[in-house]
Amino acid sequence: MDALFRPRSVAVIGASSRQPSIGWQLTHNIVDDGFQGALYPVHPTLEHLHSIKCYRDVRDIPGAVDLAVIALRQDRVRPAVEACIEKGVGGLIIISAGFREIGPKGAAEERELVALCREAGVRVIGPNCMGILNTDPSVSVNATFSRTSPPRGNVAFMSQSGALGEAILNFANRLGLGVSMFASVGNRADVSANDLLEYWGKDPSTDVVLLYLESFGNPRRFPEIASRVARDKAIIAVKAGGTHTGQRAAASHTGSLAGRDVATGALLRKGGVLRARTVSDMFHMARALANQPLPAGDRVVILTNAGGPGILAADALEAEGLSLPELAAEVQERIRPHVRPTASLANPLDLIADATAEHYEKALDEVLGSGAADLVLAIFVPPIVTDSAAVVRAIARAIVRARERGVEVPVLSVLMGEEGIVEGEADLKAARIPVYRFPEEAALAMGAMVSRARWLAQPRESLESLAKAAEALRTPEVDQLLSGQGPGMLDAAVARRLLAAFGVPILEAEQVEDARAAVAMLADGHVVLKAEGPSLIHKTELGAVRVDLRTVAEVREAFDDLKANVADPHPGSRIVAQRHVGGGREVLVGASRDPAFGPMIAFGAGGTDVEAVRDVVFRVAPLTEADAWEMVREIRAYPALMNDRRGKPADVAAAVTVLQAVSNVMLACPEVAAIDLNPVLLLPEGDGGLAVDARVERG
């Protein structure tokens, strides 16, 4: 990868003197951005280009070539690649299009090219890409045909779309976001997002990694790699193409309630990646994470000189789930003598329209020194009679002073309007305080900071070791249970035994041959009768479940009816009896195997209307205990589970046990395609939980 990103020499094959052209722009960018090595333009006829000697063929170049960039017509790419391999280049960027993206013929040619390069040990970026750049002054290579050169900074950026890459570099420039490295990966025939994540994970000049993704090359490896990198660097992703395919692909059983978009969300989350809704949201987050420390909590204090923007900020911060505690009376009293008498000192602190530089400085001093804020948002709307530049400078000064005293509270600023702002902004920039135009943008960034801080605070469990531990739980009994079954829905009794073997608490079910045997169960309380069998999947809908049977007459009637109308017409089915368990709350636990992402675990409010209510959350297996607790707390019905108006709260710890057990089944048994436990009854706290109905599908 160093040959690609830290080359000492670059050959441009397809360099051109024609303007505008990709071949010209590539050469121009390398020269213009001050490449610290040797540039060798390769051209069939030209003697010189950009005052640099040209070569007819890459093999004619006298010295070593670390990186070759190929920008030729599609049909000339293959010979050029072969020449490069012969020359012994270290890495290749293939700009040329006309490969996998145009159909099967192009895909085959792409595969052949990659095979050639792999054999020769040459890494390839592209084809069909815009190139790469590295702003490290000791390298300073811009091997893209972008017309925008970003400033040096600590943000690395990968784009799967070349077109968007250019637009985004442009946008980064306007926002003053500095870039460490950039790569447009095109068809990702060889170098993938995973490779870049690993590489940038080790790059000391990169603090934030931005990903524009359209698809995952190897989603199985992604969470492991990302979560390792995310320990040290913030990763923010925009994933396009979610909704569309997602809605079309939605299937019927609970494990597949997750559309592609939800699955993607689960995968990114597993990797500790912050997800941005749009490219501009990604930049708002990046500017904060690239320049400010992480907060210790979620308490935000807002300073403003205008009520409206303060309210907008408060709304947006609360929507992000952050808190805005009132300032303690003693802090307010320390600030009061230094500001206008009519200033409002709760939170937001409204210093009112004619607040001066001194007011801002003193108020910030006190807020930053008080320990009352985990994050501070300084809003300033330049009024006509104030020296705006002085106010902005005072904000910067107070923050720098607090830093010098060791205060590590992140501060973001919102400067609305333009007059007088520009001069002052230099001071904020020097203090690395991001400036936003609208309060909502800063609020979004703060939400991302808190979310990242929370993720980092979670205990670290290696995903690999969790997966290994799960596999170790596969006993000979499990082998035996599974080996006896063909594809499709497992026999209900086998499914129960399989799940029990992994520690899922299951409500026992006893096969009953006649009504008498069922009646005998009344001795232990009310009874449930069910017909079970290979063609009885949607039992409730088929009338195959009779709950809360209380009398001999009820049991008899239900048995006879089930037998005659459900069991007998469905060959291979039988009737089982269970104890009727009252007083629990219904939840569902499910799992399915996503063809790309692997096992997805679902948790949600239970009952028969699961699909309609869709109060379901998803994670990618393996589940850490923290993941499972997060899932339980995330569903909308969680407060209802914990509501003790009708008795004790539900035993949600039992749900965590079931979730981790189901995750283990999926990891240990690749034969299992899907699991559906609905309902799982959560009994009152301390009494555990019970899976009442279990469906397991073999792939």
Place this chain on the structure above:
Amino acid sequence: MDALFRPRSVAVIGASSRQPSIGWQLTHNIVDDGFQGALYPVHPTLEHLHSIKCYRDVRDIPGAVDLAVIALRQDRVRPAVEACIEKGVGGLIIISAGFREIGPKGAAEERELVALCREAGVRVIGPNCMGILNTDPSVSVNATFSRTSPPRGNVAFMSQSGALGEAILNFANRLGLGVSMFASVGNRADVSANDLLEYWGKDPSTDVVLLYLESFGNPRRFPEIASRVARDKAIIAVKAGGTHTGQRAAASHTGSLAGRDVATGALLRKGGVLRARTVSDMFHMARALANQPLPAGDRVVILTNAGGPGILAADALEAEGLSLPELAAEVQERIRPHVRPTASLANPLDLIADATAEHYEKALDEVLGSGAADLVLAIFVPPIVTDSAAVVRAIARAIVRARERGVEVPVLSVLMGEEGIVEGEADLKAARIPVYRFPEEAALAMGAMVSRARWLAQPRESLESLAKAAEALRTPEVDQLLSGQGPGMLDAAVARRLLAAFGVPILEAEQVEDARAAVAMLADGHVVLKAEGPSLIHKTELGAVRVDLRTVAEVREAFDDLKANVADPHPGSRIVAQRHVGGGREVLVGASRDPAFGPMIAFGAGGTDVEAVRDVVFRVAPLTEADAWEMVREIRAYPALMNDRRGKPADVAAAVTVLQAVSNVMLACPEVAAIDLNPVLLLPEGDGGLAVDARVERG
């Protein structure tokens, strides 16, 4: 109001030669923006200002003064107002602060000023505001102290925050959004948002009204006024201050499940107002609604030369609920000969990176002529080798040509990146095609356009006549039922009779004095027993409800238990028996009286965990039939209600009946503070619905 917005003469009281100052900026703006009438600066000592003769006192001005702008120290405002009244000015703008916003003393002074002006028939804007402007060339008055003068256009804008007003004018300028009138209303002591809505509703040069609201002055009148204006003009509002207060104010019964923010949403919706989440979203919507026709449906076709932005646009459009149908094969075939062979012609139409001006023009011609699109989104990312300006011009040309042929399909454009775009943009601007930088912004605007078109297509029912019709339903029986009751929860039997009188279908409940009477009811099926009484509000939680009693023994046991453990310990309570109705789906209907907004009606998924699941939607009464249907279709559980896997769909029409009946009760009976019907059982389609439990609170 014309004296304020169309003055022929303006006096500035507090004009100043000192720079920067509000008094100077006001005078400067009036002169500099080319006011078409006479300006009279009023100053205690100066002879001339801006080459214009000054007056010592407004009363010294020789001619009539339509509008006086007061920008004096707070303690000098009152004498100036008195002088203005004596002079006989038509309207007043009080810029000065120091009134209601600083506390009770200021509020009292403000009230006195307004009383003086009202008596004299003078309308007042402010105090504590930034002024007004009208860009109509025959008036051309900029009586603000903003440093930004917006271009002439068809968008009127009201801000409750002066600070935000300036920032927003600035932003409008950068986006090239033309303004017809602007008003910063400050404390709204006299002229309110409602007044401005009515005034702008009649202004022929205004097509879109933007509102930045922090609170509603008179929310009762707002929906009536807004829905009248919204027939002709799009109204878009940003309402700040929702979440914060909302969450703190959330109360316990279902009618109050609506926080302030939800109530605000219901109020805006009632008025046909589009709600924007942020100020920038408001502008994205405004640019589309101010310049493009409304769509006839929700089918969007996307043209692009880059996959990534096309996918982002598709995602965002689907999130807005719009559809992206594939283009019919014959349309694709008509386009195919004119574009690259590798172009993808489904939807998005990806014309690929090197698409030329001709490709765009031909494809747009076909798409616009095909009738396949209700809206078209043209995305262009300038590649290095294309004449970008030519492409942008071709897009504009195709749209203009389609318009000339009578095609009224709205088109928005997204131009990412900058190179070569600027020249072409003039053509788009001339064709009134809004240009966005990101696909998501255009998608949001399209969502607003479709939403407005749908609102306009709804049958128009006058809110006033609905309210009158409801009042006419109040019979002498209702008077009698309510007159016998004090404040607090109505007796359950009285509540049932009241609701029945308005047409709410209620499940009968018979008071049973002993177990024998209860057992007798078994003849008609299973039985429900309930204890009812003034201290038995949360019946389920108190164990006061026994459902599905099937045998004599069960009824007896339940009766005795209820009597001994619930009814007897709660004085004034009794036991009632109801038929147990099986097979219905539970929903809730509720109502509460918001102190500011009036009656709010709630509809949601029913059952005991209502508050946790919060699948509830709200509207402001009176409900049109369309409103009630919208509510029913909006809850997340709607698909479950219509799901026929377990029999017929639920009778949702019955829910509409109950909703409108409850709305009528609230309108006809101001004594009723809240209604809570939970559950309402919706029986299978055709069988109606039944309110099983009813609580009515008297205010």
